[in-house]
Amino acid sequence: MxxxxxxxxxxxxxxxxxxARRRPHVPGxxxxxxxxxxxxxxxxxxxxxxxxxxxxxxxTAFKTETDAASGDPGWIGASGPTIEAFTAILxxxxxxxxxxxxxWTSAAVTLITLAISALAAYAFSRLDxxxxxxLFAVIIASIVVPPQVLIIPLFYxxxxxxxxxxxxxxxxxxVVAPAMVFILKRFFxxxxxxxxxxxxxxxxxRFRIFWSIVLPLSRPILASVAIFVFIGAWNNFLWPFLxxxxxxxxxxxxxxxxxxxxxxxxxxxVMAQAVLAALPLIIVFIIFxxxxxxxxxxxxxGGQ
Numbered sequence: 001m002x003x004x005x006x007x008x009x010x011x012x013x014x015x016x017x018x019x020a021r022r023r024p025h026v027p028g029x030x031x032x033x034x035x036x037x038x039x040x041x042x043x044x045x046x047x048x049x050x051x052x053x054x055x056x057x058x059x060t061a062f063k064t065e066t067d068a069a070s071g072d073p074g075w076i077g078a079s080g081p082t083i084e085a086f087t088a089i090l091x092x093x094x095x096x097x098x099x100x101x102x103x104w105t106s107a108a109v110t111l112i113t114l115a116i117s118a119l120a121a122y123a124f125s126r127l128d129x130x131x132x133x134x135l136f137a138v139i140i141a142s143i144v145v146p147p148q149v150l151i152i153p154l155f156y157x158x159x160x161x162x163x164x165x166x167x168x169x170x171x172x173x174x175v176v177a178p179a180m181v182f183i184l185k186r187f188f189x190x191x192x193x194x195x196x197x198x199x200x201x202x203x204x205x206r207f208r209i210f211w212s213i214v215l216p217l218s219r220p221i222l223a224s225v226a227i228f229v230f231i232g233a234w235n236n237f238l239w240p241f242l243x244x245x246x247x248x249x250x251x252x253x254x255x256x257x258x259x260x261x262x263x264x265x266x267x268x269x270v271m272a273q274a275v276l277a278a279l280p281l282i283i284v285f286i287i288f289x290x291x292x293x294x295x296x297x298x299x300x301x302g303g304q
Contacts, residue, residue, distance in 0.1 A: 121184035
């Protein structure tokens, strides 16, 4: 009797251990294999190759003009590091005004683009209206149109509306973003429609559903889209260069370029200009890097 009763007990103890040995491998629980080590080494080399030009620009910005033009390949000039290139840039132009113009126009472009893109994406995702598929196909096709093709029509349009040398002439042509409409639509498609149906049963309007249910659930993708739009608006050089002639209305990239062209090509100041223009974006990336990475993943996998 004792052997008979002990046998099942032994089975119940041994069976979970046997099942534990057959569990699938979980990544990260064991040391890196040779293939992963090689992959990380390759990625590290690519990252260093991407960083080298930026580091070289920073090193050149802290050189004197004599050291920068001498052709010395050293990272530090013979005269030692100096900030005279930055002081020259900051003293020669309205840099603070240009930085403020870039900041508030980029913020305005971001807010208006988010509003237009979110409303359009929700309409394409949830509403059934005549010509919906064809209109969305046009939006998808417009993604592949280079922005430079639209420069002349946009310029004549702003000229007709007397918006040359105005903030609105700088902002409005940048608020149409078909790619962002596509990204947001893919995310809205993944939002459970049962939540909206329950809200409609409770008497909520379509806009109330959009504002109180869809947008709160879409905060990660909205933050990612906002960051991408802000970076694009901040870096935009061609359109502000064409539509703005008043130095007090210029954005930072355009204004710094006028300083360089007015005083000739000075290599240390050129690199200092690049560092100053990129510094705000570096800060934005450091603060919101998780949202940027999540936005790239989300836009590629349909909001899942």
